[in-house]
Structure formats: C-alpha cells, structure tokens
Amino acid sequence: MTSKNTLIIGTRGSALALAQADMVRAALSALHPGLDIRREIIRTTGDRRTDVPLADVARVSGIVDKGIFIKELETALLEGRIDVAVHSLKDVPSELAPEFRLPAVLPRAAAEDVLITKEPDWNGRGTLATGSVRRRLMARTYWGRQLRFEDLRGNVPTRLEKLVEHPEWDAVILAKAGLERLGLYAPETVVQGRKLYMRPLPVEAFIPAVGQGIVGMECRVSDRKTKELLAGINDAETCVCGVAERTFLVRLGASCSTPVGVHACLEGDALVLRAAYYVPGREEPFAVVVRGDRNAPEALGILAFEKLGLN
The missing domain is CATH 3.40.190.10 (Periplasmic binding protein-like II)
Structure with missing residues (x-):
C-alpha cells in the first residue's frame, strides 16, 4: 500500500x-x-x-x-x-x-455476448462489425459464410454510435456485462434517434472470451x-470459474487475441467448462465440454485441453 x-x-x-x-x-x-x-x-x-x-x-x-x-x-x-x-x-x-x-x-456479471441490430429479425445476412477474431469466426459458424465483416474499435457507447453512423452495417456484438454496467442494455433502445435491438447469444453456442x-x-x-x-x-465462485478458464488458456498457449471461447460455470457441486478453438484452414472449431470437481478448477482446465483433440 x-x-x-x-x-x-x-x-x-x-x-x-x-x-x-x-x-x-x-x-x-x-x-x-x-x-x-x-x-x-x-x-x-x-x-x-x-x-x-x-x-x-x-x-x-x-x-x-x-x-x-x-x-x-x-x-x-x-x-x-x-x-x-x-x-x-x-x-x-x-x-x-x-x-x-x-x-x-x-462476482461475475453476465458472460454472454449480445447481438445488436438495426432490424429486430436480423438473420445473419449482411455486415457485422467487430474487432474480435473470435466473434468473427463464431459468427460465421453461427449464421453462415455469407456474413461480411468490418473492423470496429472504441468504447461501448462509441461502438453503438458507429453502428448507427454506418448505414452499410447491420449489426455489432458487444459483451452483455459492459452494456449492463453502463446502464445501456435493453431489448430495445434508441441511439442518435435510431432504434436498435439487443439479444443475448447463448453461451452454449456462442462461447465468450476467457474471463x-x-x-x-x-x-x-x-x-x-x-x-x-x-x-x-x-468472490470464491467467480474465482473458481476464472481459474479453470485461464488454466485452459495457459495449456493452449493462447493470448487474449487467440480465436478461442472458454466459459466455466457452476452447476451444483460440479464445475462445467465449454471451449471452442479455431485454427487456420479449418472452418469448424475444435470444441469440448467437460464436467468436474468445483474444488479442482486447474485440473478441469487441463482436462478440457487434453480432450480438445488437437493431436
């Protein structure tokens, strides 16, 4: 101190x-x-x-x-x-x-990513703006290869404003936690006079970033x-989940920008970890779901890596 x-x-x-x-x-x-x-x-x-x-x-x-x-x-x-x-x-x-x-x-806030669109029934056709390689690859897996991408940087309010300011953009993806902490999350909202629509993406299919x-x-x-x-x-429960996710990342030899999604959560006495890892030249990710002892988060992170099937 x-x-x-x-x-x-x-x-x-x-x-x-x-x-x-x-x-x-x-x-x-x-x-x-x-x-x-x-x-x-x-x-x-x-x-x-x-x-x-x-x-x-x-x-x-x-x-x-x-x-x-x-x-x-x-x-x-x-x-x-x-x-x-x-x-x-x-x-x-x-x-x-x-x-x-x-x-x-x-304590962990919502871990999900949120899809933010100009139209309420957007179906993945058009242009999605995101600076995250993970989100681009997962979006292509989730919605299909017809999706186009643009780079997006800036803080949370700036990213929402850029979506409105670019008429050729159809959607962006942001973390739900950041939107909620700034009081900006709502199923429908208005930014610079334009109505936008927000819907969380399921962590089981659109796995968030580590942590x-x-x-x-x-x-x-x-x-x-x-x-x-x-x-x-x-917060002990959040710490357990974070340790499991970060242990997996260490074993993978990955950085914060590696296209990998990892999410751990507690289900009763069990700790469940989901991961999806993209490699060049392969459209579908290597994916794994494992369950283990909540008191051994490092072991679960290692087990998930071993079961990923990279060898």
Whole structure:
C-alpha cells in the first residue's frame, strides 16, 4: 500500500473501466470504511492505438508481451504509483509476470455476448462489425459464410454510435456485462434517434472470451497488505470459474487475441467448462465440454485441453 490508510486504484479511463474501478472501491469501502481510496487514470497502449485492428495492436506498437490493455498499469504498479490495477479479466494475459498477482475478482456479471441490430429479425445476412477474431469466426459458424465483416474499435457507447453512423452495417456484438454496467442494455433502445435491438447469444453456442464479465484486481506480489485487503472482497465462485478458464488458456498457449471461447460455470457441486478453438484452414472449431470437481478448477482446465483433440 502507498501508506497505512491510503490505497490507490489504477484504471483505464473509459466509462466502463471507471465504473468497474468504482465497483472495486465500493466493495473495499464497505469492508474498510476508514480506508482512503483514491483513483488514478492511466492510458494504455490499447487505448491509444485505435487506428489499427485490435489483433494487430501489439505488433505495430512493438510490444512483445500480450497485455496491450494492462502494460502501463503494471508499470505504474512496479513504480509504486498505484497499489491496485483494476482490469476486465478478459484483457489480462493468461500468465502474469512473477512480480504480480491477481488476488481477487468481483462476482461475475453476465458472460454472454449480445447481438445488436438495426432490424429486430436480423438473420445473419449482411455486415457485422467487430474487432474480435473470435466473434468473427463464431459468427460465421453461427449464421453462415455469407456474413461480411468490418473492423470496429472504441468504447461501448462509441461502438453503438458507429453502428448507427454506418448505414452499410447491420449489426455489432458487444459483451452483455459492459452494456449492463453502463446502464445501456435493453431489448430495445434508441441511439442518435435510431432504434436498435439487443439479444443475448447463448453461451452454449456462442462461447465468450476467457474471463468475460469478470473484474479482476492485480497487485505487486510483494505487497502483503494490499493482497490481504483484496482477498477480503474476492468472490470464491467467480474465482473458481476464472481459474479453470485461464488454466485452459495457459495449456493452449493462447493470448487474449487467440480465436478461442472458454466459459466455466457452476452447476451444483460440479464445475462445467465449454471451449471452442479455431485454427487456420479449418472452418469448424475444435470444441469440448467437460464436467468436474468445483474444488479442482486447474485440473478441469487441463482436462478440457487434453480432450480438445488437437493431436
């Protein structure tokens, strides 16, 4: 910690990132009302480089690691300018540098992707805008090869506005969690005078990104006091699901931009994990569904990888 009673939270500056940082601050304040919690906004490489497709940001920016949305936050942690970095867990590489830990996650929000269209009965014909390779490939599997794609970058409100501003676009896909956290999710809504329609996509068929809907907190491994504070707000059930998903990603050797969907959920005493992984030259993904002990999430992630059938 910065001092005995002061904790500095680092966050990106988008409306969604700020909302998530405020969620962390509220959770900590409820447990530690005397704690002085401050917020530091940090702009990351992923925020600056909106001029290229998301999958190309690391390459054109000269970043050798995978964390285009966390690199500058981790630098601030190492320099002692912040005590906690708040992330959307889906932006965090599956393996952290040894200097860092993820000691806590908040309760998971909805993990689904949401299809947002200009017409209520859109059937997958026309143009879908998304910067996610995973969403493009899953959309093609879900709706068919006739679908056309355009790149889409920007924060959540910007993406909705771009859908309206481009008459040739028919739909976009966004995470339901982000829409809900900003108060923007509704079956029908109006953006810049244009009615839009939203419907969640089933996780069984349109599997979300690893960690989607989860807010994670990162700190220095040497900062024992901060780790203890964060452990007090950790949601155990969400943590189990996140560990299983991220273990699968580690075994796959994948990054945040790899076209893979992974989703774990608790069903009674069991932990169920679904995954779909796309490889070049193959239209259909390698897919797997496994069930195991909720107390052994790493083992389930490894089992899912082994049953994926890549060999």
